[in-house]
Amino acid sequence: MSQEEVFFLQVFMDNKSTKFFGLYNSIHGRLLSYIMTMVHNQTASEDLLQETAAIMWENFDQFQEGTNFAAWAIAIARNKTLEYLRENQKTKKLFQSEFYEKLSYVAEESADDHSVRIKALDNCIKKLSDNNHKLISLRYKHNVPIKNISLKTGRPISTLYSHISQILGLLRICISKFLAEQDA
Amino acid sequence: MPKHNFRKIDALFLKLLENCISDEEIEILDNLFAGDPSLMNYYCEFVNNYIALKIKFNNEIEMNHETVGEHGFDMKFWQEASEYEKTAPTIGTPKEELQQELIHNVVYPPQEKWKINKFNLYFAIISSAALFFVVLFLKFAPQKSYSVEVANLVDQVNVKWGESLVPLKTGCRLWTNSPPYVLEKGIVSILYDEGIKVVIEAPAKFEIERSGIFLEYGRLFSHVSKSGLGFRVETTTCQFVDLGTEFGVKADIDGSSELHVIKGKVQLFAGADNNEKISQTVNQDNAVVYDANNRQTKDIPVLKTIFVRQIDSASNALWRGQEIIDLADIVGGGNGFGTGTMGYGYHLETGRQVEQNVSGAYKRQKDYIPLPSSNFIDGIFIPDGNKDQHQRISTQGHIFDQCPDTSGTCPSFIVNHVNDIIYNDQQRSCKSQLNDIIYGTRERPCIYTHSNAGITFDLDAIRKSSPGVIIKHFRMTCGIPQDNPRPNAKSNVYVLIDGQSRYSREDLTASSGSVSVNLNIEESDRFLTLLVTENNDSDSFDLILFAEPVLELETHS
Numbered sequence: 001m002s003q004e005e006v007f008f009l010q011v012f013m014d015n016k017s018t019k020f021f022g023l024y025n026s027i028h029g030r031l032l033s034y035i036m037t038m039v040h041n042q043t044a045s046e047d048l049l050q051e052t053a054a055i056m057w058e059n060f061d062q063f064q065e066g067t068n069f070a071a072w073a074i075a076i077a078r079n080k081t082l083e084y085l086r087e088n089q090k091t092k093k094l095f096q097s098e099f100y101e102k103l104s105y106v107a108e109e110s111a112d113d114h115s116v117r118i119k120a121l122d123n124c125i126k127k128l129s130d131n132n133h134k135l136i137s138l139r140y141k142h143n144v145p146i147k148n149i150s151l152k153t154g155r156p157i158s159t160l161y162s163h164i165s166q167i168l169g170l171l172r173i174c175i176s177k178f179l180a181e182q183d184a
Numbered sequence: 185m186p187k188h189n190f191r192k193i194d195a196l197f198l199k200l201l202e203n204c205i206s207d208e209e210i211e212i213l214d215n216l217f218a219g220d221p222s223l224m225n226y227y228c229e230f231v232n233n234y235i236a237l238k239i240k241f242n243n244e245i246e247m248n249h250e251t252v253g254e255h256g257f258d259m260k261f262w263q264e265a266s267e268y269e270k271t272a273p274t275i276g277t278p279k280e281e282l283q284q285e286l287i288h289n290v291v292y293p294p295q296e297k298w299k300i301n302k303f304n305l306y307f308a309i310i311s312s313a314a315l316f317f318v319v320l321f322l323k324f325a326p327q328k329s330y331s332v333e334v335a336n337l338v339d340q341v342n343v344k345w346g347e348s349l350v351p352l353k354t355g356c357r358l359w360t361n362s363p364p365y366v367l368e369k370g371i372v373s374i375l376y377d378e379g380i381k382v383v384i385e386a387p388a389k390f391e392i393e394r395s396g397i398f399l400e401y402g403r404l405f406s407h408v409s410k411s412g413l414g415f416r417v418e419t420t421t422c423q424f425v426d427l428g429t430e431f432g433v434k435a436d437i438d439g440s441s442e443l444h445v446i447k448g449k450v451q452l453f454a455g456a457d458n459n460e461k462i463s464q465t466v467n468q469d470n471a472v473v474y475d476a477n478n479r480q481t482k483d484i485p486v487l488k489t490i491f492v493r494q495i496d497s498a499s500n501a502l503w504r505g506q507e508i509i510d511l512a513d514i515v516g517g518g519n520g521f522g523t524g525t526m527g528y529g530y531h532l533e534t535g536r537q538v539e540q541n542v543s544g545a546y547k548r549q550k551d552y553i554p555l556p557s558s559n560f561i562d563g564i565f566i567p568d569g570n571k572d573q574h575q576r577i578s579t580q581g582h583i584f585d586q587c588p589d590t591s592g593t594c595p596s597f598i599v600n601h602v603n604d605i606i607y608n609d610q611q612r613s614c615k616s617q618l619n620d621i622i623y624g625t626r627e628r629p630c631i632y633t634h635s636n637a638g639i640t641f642d643l644d645a646i647r648k649s650s651p652g653v654i655i656k657h658f659r660m661t662c663g664i665p666q667d668n669p670r671p672n673a674k675s676n677v678y679v680l681i682d683g684q685s686r687y688s689r690e691d692l693t694a695s696s697g698s699v700s701v702n703l704n705i706e707e708s709d710r711f712l713t714l715l716v717t718e719n720n721d722s723d724s725f726d727l728i729l730f731a732e733p734v735l736e737l738e739t740h741s
Contacts, residue, residue, distance in 0.1 A: 029239055037231040040200045095214050103224055110228035117236040118243075125240075141241035146202070156398065157204075157331075157361040158391055165194035172194075172233055 020060050024053065027070040029114030034074050037107040038081035038100060048084060052077045074111065078104050116182060117175060124174035132167045139164060188216070188223070195363055197230045204331050206359040208352065331361040334394055335376040341495045341502065343370030344386075354497070358392045364400065365390055371492050371502065379409035380426075383492050393418075405432045405491035407652075408448075422474050423453040427465075430739075432491035439476030444486050445469070446505065454481055493739075494652050499559050501649040508734040509650075511641060511660075511714075512629035514560045516600030519649060520735070526626070529599025530555065532566050532637055541599045541632065543606075548592040548636075552576040559649065562642040567717055568592040577640050578711045582683035588676060588717045590636040596727075598639055601632030605665065605727055614667040616729055618698035623731045631714070631733055635675045635726035638715035643705065646735065653737045655705045658712060660733035663698030668727055671695055674719035675726045681709045691719060698731070705735065 031052065036045045055076050056063075063072055085100050094100075125133060138144045150157045196213055199205040205213075217223050335358040345351050346366030352358075358374065367386040374382045374392075384390060388402020396416030397404070408415045408426040415426040419435040422443075429448030435441045443452055445466050454462040454474040462481055466472050471486040494503035501519050509520035517537065518524025531538050533546045535553040548566035555561045567575045569587030577584050601624040604613040616624040616632065623630035631639070643655060662677055671694050679687040679701055687701050705712075712735075716728045 029235060032239075033228075033232050033235045036201065036235055037228050040231075041203050042201070043203075095210065095217070099214065099217055102221070103227075106224045107228050107231075110225060110232065112232065114232070114236045114239060117232060118240045121233075121236055121240050136237070137241070140237055141244065146204075156391060156393065158363060161198055161202075161204075161361070162191075162195050162363070165198045166191060168198065168230070168233065168237075169190060169194050171237070172229065175233055175236075176229075 016060065019065075020057060023069045024056070024073075026113075027073055029118075030070055030111040031073050031077055033114070034107050034111045035077050035081055037111075038078075038104060039084055044084060048077070048080050052080050055080070070111075071108075074108050078108070116179065120175040120178035121171065123178060124171050127174065128167065128170065132170070135164065136167055188220070190226075192363060193223075193226070194230065197227060198234075199361075201231065201234055204361055206331055206362050208356060208359070209362060331359045332394065333357045333359050333377075335374050335392060337372060338375045338381075339373040339495050339497050341371045341497050341500060343372060344368045346389075360392055360394050362392060364398075365392075367402065371495050373495050376415070378415070380415045381407045383495060385492050399433060399435045401435050401437045403432065403434050403491055405493050406430065407493070421454060421476050425451040425453070427451055429468075430493075432487075434490075436476075440474060441476075442471065442473045442484065444471040444488070444491070446486075446488055452481070455479055494650055496649050499645075499649040503650045503653060506737070508736055509646060509655075510629055511733040511735065512600045512631045512730070514558070514641065514646075515598065515631050515639070517558070518600075520560065520646065522626070524600055526600055526602035526624075526629075529597045530561075530564050530639075531597055532564055532594050532633075535564060538597050538599070541597045541601075541606075543595050546594050546596075548594075552579070554579045560642055560645050562640040562645075562711055564598060564640070565638045566590075566592060566594045567636050567638045567715055575638070575715075577638065577680060577683050577713045577715070580710070582711060584678070584680055584683050584685070584713070584715070586678075586685060586688075587715075590717050592636070594634055594637050595724075596632070596634040596637075598631065598633040598637050601630050601729070605632065612669065614665050614669060614727075617666050618661060618663045618729060618731055619666070621731075623729055628732060631730040633716065633728055633730075635716045635718040635728065637728075638713055640711050640713040642710070643712055643735075644710055650737065653739055654707065655709075655735045656738045657702060657736040658705055658734070659700070659702045659736065660714075661698045661700050661731040662692075662733075663696075663729060663731075664692060664694040665727055665729060666694050666697075668694040668725055670725035673725045673727070675728055676717045676719055677728065678713070678715040678717075679703065680711075680713035680715060681705070682711050683713070692728075698729075 032045065032049055035048050035052070036042070039045055039048060052073065056073055063069065082100065082104065085094060085097070088094065089097070125136070128136070138149065139146070146157050146160055149160055193216065196205065196209055199209065200213065337352050337354055337356050337358060340352075340354055343351070346368045367384060367388045367390075369386045371383060371385045374384065376382070378395070382397060383405045385403040388404070389400040390402065390404070391398040393416075395414060396418060398418045400420060404417060406415065406417060406426065407430045408428065417424045417433050419433065419439070419441045421439040422441045424431065424433060424443055427449045429450055430446040431450050432444040432446065433441060441454070443450060443466055445468055447468055449465055449467045452462070452464045452466055452472060452474075454464070462474070464472065464481060469486050471484045472481050473484050474481050489504040489506055491504060492502050493505050495501070499519065502521070506521055510522070511520070513522055513524035514520050515530070516524025516526060516528040527540045529538055529541065530536065531546070533549050535555050537557065546566065548568055552563050552565045554563040562578050565575070565577070567587050568590045569575050570589055573585055573587050573589070575584045575587035576582070601616055603624055604615055606613045615622060616630060621628065624632070647653070647655060658679070664673055664675060673693060675692050676690040677688065677692055677699070678685055681703070686703050689699050692699065714730055714733065716726070718726055
């Protein structure tokens with residue numbers, strides 16, 4: 001954080017907000033991953049993230065400084081996501097409820113610090129071919145809907161998904177290697 | 185972790201996260217997770233990477249103040265991307281070749297602190313509550329699902345689905361934008377909501393589309409209703425657009441495709457390269473092959489019976505467009521399309537299935553013997569009208585009221601005849617020959633029996649085994665073999681529909697030659713009975729051949 005940014009924070013935010021903001025920023029990627037893993041729906045994930053954050057903010061006084069902020073956040077998120085899944089069991093395409101119970105623990109353990117993962121992506125994306133890079137950018141940077149891409153190219157949507165998932169597979173391998181190197 | 189097709193799993197995960205996964209795909213994933221709990225870790229890793237990718241790109245847009253849009257949406261790029269896609273190496277298992285390619289010359293930059301974005305920071309300062317949610321706000325454009333239900337899987341026979349697909353159930357809905365279906369074995373029948381019926385035969389790989397189907401390889405027969413005009417079958421190199429037809433497509437992995445038009449016409453567009461597309465209209469009773477190697481089309485003979493057009497899982501029956509049902513094949517335990525066994529038949533005293541004819545002195549034990557073991561034969565009997573001339577001819581109680589009085593015995597079984605006719609003493613035989621034509625072969629089948637015998641076929645059961653097909657006629661040649669040891673042997677032959685005589689010939693002898701029978705069959709006709717009785721003379725050597733007894737078929741229009 002630059003001196004300028006620190007100044008603005010000190011001038012315009014109280015101590016509580018500063019602390020919360022700082023802590024939250026450090027785990028928000030992890031929290032979003034956890035929620036997305038559980039509800040596998042982007043719109044719902046956004047809503048649940050906001051609701052979780054609101055609850056965290058309202059109850060921030062109860063959080064004990066020095067304890068695991070991420071674990072505290074994920075515990076709140078777990079309740080919110082399981083509640084969402086219960087409410088939508090009949091109207092949405094979901095897995096069995098036992099699956100989500102188990103997944104909530106696995107997801108908590110696997111949710112990690114995205115800063116390192118994003119760093120890995122910086123490297124790995126450079127190694128993609130131009131076409132793959134463009135496709136991924138078009139889809140996830142410029143948010144061009146798959147349907148538009150399909151209409152323009154005449155390629156079936158399923159084929160495009162297959163292509164994109166191939167690219168994600170390439171990135172996954174590279175990221176895994178990067179993370180393993182970091183751990184070592 | 186057990187071996188998985190991670191490429192397919194990744195595609196399913198991606199569709200799950202982008203909310204365009206079908207119920208069936210959810211079930212596939214459900215089963216995969218149940219079978220391998222460690223897959224959950226893989227899924228979590230997938231989501232972590234997915235979210236990280238989005239955050240990274242989101243940060244790039246904010247930091248560089250980029251505007252979103254369809255940048256780089258250059259048609260040339262996409263044409264190249266399409267070509268690349270066709271030739272791109274497959275990923276296979278995660279640890280193959282790509283690892284080496286991707287991590288070569290990796291340079292790790294110095295670790296940077298996470299920077300607070302100024303744009304978000306200024307918003308954070310403006311108001312406490314609103315600021316808080318703006319900081320949390322991520323620019324995910326909600327992704328719409330464009331999968332639509334378009335068809336039903338209406339039937340399947342002896343099916344085995346490929347790879348990690350959970351078997352699809354009959355009656356399930358089929359969606360567009362699903363992963364390709366791989367059919368390793370068997371045949372499926374799909375009915376689109378617009379009334380187009382498609383029958384696909386393994387080995388095959390296909391994808392459901394809105395008004396068409398993509399057939400990567402395999403055989404497909406399409407019957408298009410009037411409301412389905414324009415239905416499109418696409419292979420890797422060709423498009424076939426229906427103009428009001430029934431047609432079959434055979435697609436090979438090398439890109440070659442065959443089109444056989446049975447009814448109506450089809451517009452063919454062949455060639456992968458837009459500059460070299462061949463356009464051709466193919467009419468009824470014509471066929472064309474597109475050779476992917478030399479990129480040319482060529483006329484070929486139309487083959488009307490190589491495609492399965494109808495299936496019926498209840499009877500395991502297929503219909504490949506054959507125009508007749510062979511009743512001799514049914515007597516041999518078959519379905520009328522050549523699945524029966526030559527020589528097989530039924531014992532006229534007991535109804536037991538037999539493997540060959542054995543002469544004997546078989547007596548009428550019952551007035552009518554039902555055959556529940558046969559899908560298509562209602563029953564058999566040794567006829568004897570006695571004094572009232574009444575003979576029961578069906579399980580439904582139909583009566584033939586002109587049945588002669590007989591001895592109530594029959595010295596043979598009723599069989600799908602093969603080879604020569606052997607007599608009691610096993611030392612003599614005569615050819616199963618009528619008008620110099622030998623019967624009792626696959627090419628010229630016949631039912632053999634002796635007076636007094638009768639057999640009733642269930643036309644409704646036969647109709648059900650070939651849905652969409654109408655029985656129009658019954659025809660056969662029948663007579664006493666011309667080399668019969670007793671040239672003066674006489675028999676009476678009757679053909680009944682629901683107990684009513686539609687054909688009769690009395691005093692039939694070897695010397696009178698064979699007779700032809702040709703009857704129209706109405707949709708309401710239920711039971712077809714072939715019956716032979718002794719004449720007033722002795723019943724010895726009253727051999728009878730019902731030669732080439734067939735039902736002629738026609739499809740519903």
